[in-house]
Amino acid sequence: MLGYLIRRILAAVPVMGVVALFVFLLLRLTPGDPAAIIAGDTATPEQIDRIRISLGLNEPLYLQFFTWIGRLLHGDLGVSLISNVPVLKLIGQRVEPTICIALSTIILSILIAVPLGVVAAWKHGTWIDRFVMGLSVIGFSVPVFVIGYVLVQIFAIDLQWLPVQGFRPIHRGIVPFIERITLPTLTLSFIYVALIARMTRAAMLDVLGEDYVRTARAKGITERSVLLRHALRNAAVPVITVIGTGFALLISGVVVTESVFNLPGIGRLTVDAVLARDYPVIQAMILLTSAIYVGVNLLIDLAYTLLDPRIRY
């Protein structure tokens, strides 16, 4: 198991290396002078020269790459061209809202969707099943911002139970924190509940037709044990896959929600950076999202081996 873990982590190194190379070349292969692009339309020739020297653009390409990688490994992601703040610090300031909302969304979605999917599969073909599937179609088809505004209208404006927007870090009080992440979490959860419930139902339906489920029933154990102990654990692998990839997509997909609720998260940081051509920030964001993808995939694979003893690498 430990050997497998080490091998998997080592295998992630070349993946991240390729991503780093791509990110590095992104700037160098853009048509025109990178220094001019970075400096922007209003820069003087002196400014461009200074940028060129500070980026080491006069040196051979492979040397530039190694210098860049070396800095990267020391945590130096460069300085934002817009705000002149180190990129790492910039991301650090913005990462908390996004991570909080992503985690709470995933947890809430699992808590709602898995039981829904299990019950829908168990009551396959009945009105319960059709109701759950109907909900999931709605969850899929209504755009995130519509759900967001509807929730704001009901809970923040009409009922005035929750604030309309904004974010309060967790260390400044748990209640204001929860008040402010509730609506964004609910908003984002819709589509994930739909997705995970659907996947759980399909996987459970497959498993409920298996011989060992019949064996379990023939043993005279309760239907609850049949469903949870025998069926759900076997259905877990595809469900975990969807949850994992869903989480990875969440990180980069929260932009709309962050905008609706005016949250200072990394989704909006990325959009702002792209619009302002803030290359160091864009580069850092690509690296960060890739790292999250690789990490989540690693966790999914580890979860497989824990859930299914037949899977050994």
Next chain:
Amino acid sequence: MSDTVLDISNLVVGLGKTGSGRKIIDNVSLQVRERETLCLVGESGSGKSVTSLTVMGLLPKGSLAASHGSIKLVGEELLTASDRRLRQLRATRMAMIFQEPMTALNPVVPVGRQIDEVLRAHTNLDARARQRKILNMMEQVRLPDVERIFKSYPHRLSGGQRQRIMIAMALVLEPKLLIADEPTTALDVTTQKQILTLIRDLQRDHGTAVLFITHDMGVVAEIADRVAVMRDGRLVETGPLDTILRTPQMEYTRNLLSSVPSLVPRAPRPETSEPVVLETNDLGKIYREHSFLGKAREVAAAQDVTLTLRRGRTLGIVGESGSGKSTVARCIVRLIDPTSGGVRLAGHEISTLSRRLLQPHRKRIQIVFQDPYRSLNPRITVGETIAEGPINYGVPRAEALKRAGELLELVDLPPDAISRYPHQFSGGQRQRIAIARALALDPDVLVADEAVSALDVSVQAQVLELLADIQKRLGIALLFITHDLRVAAQICDDVVVMQHGRVVEQGPAAEVLTNPQVAYTRALLDAAPGRRWDFANFRPVALGETVATATL
């Protein structure tokens, strides 16, 4: 009768929520007494499994239900019992083991815990007492190294070991009734023999009543006290074993028994000097598994296989699962590439040809697979399936379709079959289609990989007859892969016996199957169920008869 454990009377099971739809079981009455084994025999679709699931209360809810009759278990009515009561009775009074041990156990739970679940659901024993009871039961089903197996996951165990776990799970609370639904069908003959002996011994020790469901007359002859024959949901006849095998009253039972191929090999055909169409020379297939940063693992699926097949003759490869017989067949047809040795097809070495150079030789050798439900493309009409091969070799479409029609006639299918789809045919008919497809290219060699194993005996007999007839008419050579020695005895001129990827014995069928020289072949023959019965002639095999045929 006081010792009646299971009493089914006038049972009717139908489709739909209340069972009011089409009748699947129609007015069936059966009794099983203490210490008795009742064999429920019938071909697929006869309703034997539905009968057993009705007893257990495990019919799929909403699609099948009992609408009439009664099922009494030690005097207690089951059809009107609540779900809760049925759950209490399962495993304590009645237990069931199933056909497919490979899938009947939960793959993600250690087997010991799966047995433990029965005890936790039905008893108040503490953890230590439960474990003692389980280990004791595992010893009773003759599992080795029980402490280790207790903690093992199902995929670490062989099919036979898994079925022993199932039996241990079923019998751990000493139920009055054990329902065994084809428990040995998926197992090799030698394992089957052990499991049948085990069930009989446990039954003797515990006084269990056994309802044993099977399609195999050989197994019936080994294990039954009484036999009930079913067909299309109805009971055909019931009686003591000897009466059913010697003097069956009903036409259907007689036909069923006559279809069982005899273990005594058919009279050998004279040797021929026809040309050799297929030979292999030290054929081998080694699978290498490379793992990242790990050691490479090698598995020899087949080694040093040398065989010869002449025009118009039938060569059988027999062996148990994992013996490498299918690997050899697939290497010969080049569906997989052999790693060593040679294959000569009609004088041409084909084992090393590239895919492109192999193409003209492909039509000389064709294969028919085991499962006719999965080997035909469901979205292509029968005619297109048969004509596809010839069209690939440049035959004009109209001509190929015309030929497909002729081939369907050759395999005794109606001419309108050409425009229909595979799902509109029965298993036996589909296998005829698969044979017609293989013949469409006028091959020199037809490879049949367990081609009759999935079929009911009466259908099996027809397909075997068809193959013999086609061989007589076209002079085609047959390479017949089978695990069933009865089938081999009836169709093969020569046989090759394989074990662990190697040939252990080969020679004329009449000799190898009556006077085996190798211990393994003897063990295989010895394990063949019902070997003491000559079913087709309604009598036991006369002493010395097998030897007599060998000297013909």
